[in-house]
Amino acid sequence: MPRTRLTAAACLAALMTAAPALAQDFQSTPVVVEARDAALALPRPQPAIPAPADRPYPGVIQYRADITDLDRRIIRVSQTIPVAGPGPLTLLYPKYLPGNHAATGPIQLLAGLTVTANGQRLEWLRDTLDPYAFHLDVPAGVTAIEVAFEQLTQPDSSNWRVLMTPAMVNLQWEKAILYPAGYYSRQIQVAPSIRLPAGWSYGTALKTEGRDGDVARLETTDLYTLIDSPVFAGAHYRRVDIDPNGAPSESRVHLNLLADEEKGLAATEEQLKLYENMVQQADRLFGARHFDNYEFLFALTDQMGGIGLEHHRSSENTGAPGFFTDWAKSAGDRALLPHEYTHSWNGKFMRPADELTANHNVPTQNTLLWVYEGQTEYWGDVLAARSGLHSKGVALATLASIAAFYDNQPGRQWRALQDTNNHNLLGYRVPGQYPSWMRGTGDYYRESLLVWLDADTLIRAETDGRKSLDDFARAFFGHSAGSWTPQGYTFDQVVAALNAVHPHDWAGFLRDRLDAVGPDARAPLAGIERGGWRLTYTDTPNADEKAVNGGWANDFQYSLGFSLSGDKLANIRWGGPAFEQGIGAGWSLVAVNGKAGSAEVLRDAVTAAKGTDAPLELLIKSGDRFRTVAFDYHDGLRYPRLERIEGTPDWLSDILAPRRR
Template sequence: MATIRRAGLVILALSVLTGAAGAAEAATAPAPESAMAATPADALVLAVDARELPDGLLHAHESLAAAGGDQVLVFPKWIPGTHAPAGRIVNLVGLRFSAGGATLAWDRDEADPYRLVVHVPPGSARLEADFTYIANHGDVSSAGVDVDGTRGLGVINWNCCVLCPEGRPVAAIPVTASLLLPTGWKPGTALAIQRAQAPGWRFAPTTVGALIDRPLIAGPALTETALDTGGLPTALVIAAADGAPVVPDQEWCTRLAAAVTQAQRLCGPAHCTSYRWLCMVGDAFDDIGLEHGDCSLCGLAGRPFSDFDSTSYSERDLMVHELMHSWCGKHVRPAAMATADLQAPQRTGLLWVYEGLTMYLGEVVGTRAAMHTPAEFREQLAADIHELSYQRGRAWRSVEDTARAAWMLREPSNRYGDLRRGEEFYSEGKLFWLEADLIIRSASGGARSLDDFCRAFLGAPLAPGTALRTYTVDDVIAALAAVQPHDWRALVRTRISAVRPRLDGSGYEGGGWRLVYAESADPAPPPADENTLLDARASLGCELRDGRVSGLQPGSPAVRAGLHEGDQLTGMDGRRLTGRALEDALQGAASDGIGLVHLIVSENQVPRPVDVHWDQGPRHPRLERIPDAPDLLGAILAPRER
């Protein structure tokens, strides 16, 4: 590294070298004296070279205080927000440790591969580490906390390029970080930038915990748009994988700003001083969302920000969901998930609060801010209830167990997924909080609501000098009882902790709406593509993913016709298998007086006809008003004026 002086400004940057060899040499350069002099003796100095990130490589040099003897460094394992041991140490390569210019021997702990034991000579002042991280090689758990690079977009999560002294809380490890980017690139981050002159950036001193909580995106055409929230400074930062500039349309800006306003009217003032959405645009980043205290990392496919009206409910919901996590999950978090060193396993049994409450609040706030219409909210709620009702795994697995086993359930299952269950702490957790809201509103005659709980539980000021408040299930129950007397512990027990084989309407029909099934789908089902899930569980009794049977209901018409889990369907009523073909086949079977849906199953590339008896047409879940019942759901979704 070198200290470069330009126009009186000291820039901490790595030596400007060219080619792969130059990047490797830059990654192994020692920390500059100016950085060492400006940081505490026990501080970690981190220099990251991302100039090869478009080719999938990230280089790092780290300097930290040394102690003679065996010194243990750990690679972060349990990254906040993933609820899983998501650290991809398999991508950490080219490790070299040195002290005083001499290369040091090191060993990996056989029982814990995240522990690296470095043999440091007595009298060494600093331990130097050089390594490379392989980008674009994540898994389902690491998405959102990994490193990715394309010709037009770089994503840097600092947990991938730092080794921590074992046994020290990451919030107590001071760090000074610097970064080199490809020529012409600029960064977007919630980190305070101390000094900047492309291609090098130096960030203000912070802690390793705070550094990891502030990821960075970068690109040659990165855009940053300030949003007018009337209070909290907020920005929408976007970089596209293809390197093209993305400027959000006015509707996006207006409604995201409204979401920030409605969120603060619900929960109280934000616990951060500013907020940024860091958005990655590209098919490879679709549906990535990771919450942070004063920012979020969001991935969307296509060109969603150019036309708000063309976006899906899930794309809009992603943005508000991650915003709500700033209150619920980041600054206010279950005590068993607030681990200090990122190595100890998180106990995730309260994810029905962390994620379930966030899911509920995100959709409510999104509707109040006109990100969604009330009809869209009801359509999504009906879909959630329908999905949960058809899970055979309800007979053996509780919502709480899905939360405790969260990291094992993150990857969707194409084989008997309804029997295994998935991350139902999201959607069934959402139903719990809807029911709690309805109980409070009904019992108080509309005088109080879950809004009051959120303002007290999530919005109360944090203790001075802290950025986190933790809670237990007893705290949740006490906070609910403070808003409205009720046997909340019994509700948690019956809805969350106990096995609940059947999902009845008692929890949500108090809102004045009930689940029904209708023949027409609005909007009409799109043609199937390789990622489309076709749901005929309420009619034929089967679910299809990529044309393959991924779920069957016992005793259903599909089972009686001889379909099996895993069967590959290639056609339906003489047509290619698509959502439209399924809809037409169901309608035709209901009107032709025969009542048969003709399927083609491929067995070892040999077609086999299967006729399924069904004469009742399509069945799509919908919510309909309950006559004479108060519309409490409508009251929940109404915007807050103050």
């Protein structure tokens, strides 16, 4: 059939008179439309999405989740949503997820959406500009609609995090719920229930109203609190009280453990005591609590997707299956729970004002993530040390690793720390190639930690130890004991609170570090030296440094400028020796100085070349191409270490020491 040229009017007429035949013609022979005559799209009228208003939604949404289809990894949801009367109604799927700081709601995994009223199906129309919104018309005489759909969770974490395994499920309400537009989240009431696999238990900050067999009925609460109260459910479960001070009538803190196998739950009394210490040290730091109960949800698994996500009265966390049973190997990972616990104060009770949105489809702004995440990262590491979860050696090794990365990071030549706060909005935690040049999510966590260490040591030095950042934490985050109502903070309020502790040009101090960019910009390492230590490098890491840097044996970042992942050259440092040799991602190590290549062989060769003129030749391969690369490098292996500066005040050791009251 010859190619046909039709006007837009002719195309429309053909569609109206012979749609089935023309559809088949489209599959075999394209129809070309003159661009000057064709409309880009045929507009389809649709209602506007109502803006959220601070008014109560009429009635209570009945929400039912079935998480029993483990083999097919399907979460089935049904909702009964009361309506005030006939007319247009828009349902929203949460788009901006708390703690993600971006539009990450996985609506791509919602399927089978069906809406009925009085037994009759109601057709819905997805908004053509905002695919998270569904429009429908409620007929007269309808008092409630029934909504049903599936959340198709994934079998692996290549695209989306795994939420369902044979032994556990992470039910995150915001990924499996629809709610009416036009209302603040805290003004919509929801009565949730869960159908569990037979014999399973669960942990959540929500109270249980009752359990009928395998159906658990949870307390009626507002949508905001529901979304902030996820569930970890599983076949192997243990709940432990880790609150050393609270009486039964007071707020309590619990550790909810789940595991792939029962043996993973075997935390010892000595290990649990360290978590009691963490709770006690947090009390001494902040001086007040803003929850009635706090539930750590902690899954020891290599099957469910990894997570560390904060909530006001709980947190979602994962660790290795042997986190407790092979305790020594978890040394570098024990700051996760202190970090997420700190978020109950910084990020949940007190949070950046531009993240206090009316509902979960109003865009978030991230201008103060260097406080939200950066200071939380600081206190998480400090609490890990003060509680004993980190030894002092591990704490120093962790700080050395962070300092070395930023001391060797060229990305600040073009991108300021402040701009990395926008990284999630550019692409949720996408590292991309050359992370040392691109900069990203980790920077507003870890580089900001160095900024807060700088502030802490400055206060201590200028007040001769009478004041510290602890005083800021107690005043800024620890006020209004017992209140749960989130409060927003601004840059000016942070500066004012710092000045209340110790007068200084804090606005200039912070902006200098947040906005520094260009060839002369440097990592904010002043806090380490003011704290009585300096960053150095060693060719032989100690046990603590090996525990923190689990990949140390494959790490050549500060020598040749790359690391090895198997035989692949990875994490090529921008401007480093490998980069200057024209090496990028995708090359494999074949040989070193004529010997079959491996991390061990490469370490030996780098060591042998130290202080000599000995050659260091790498044979590398990409596809069917081979290259021999000669490195003029003779400084040996280099791993970061903090070294004490003798004769100076040791403020850093004071910071890491436990508080006695």
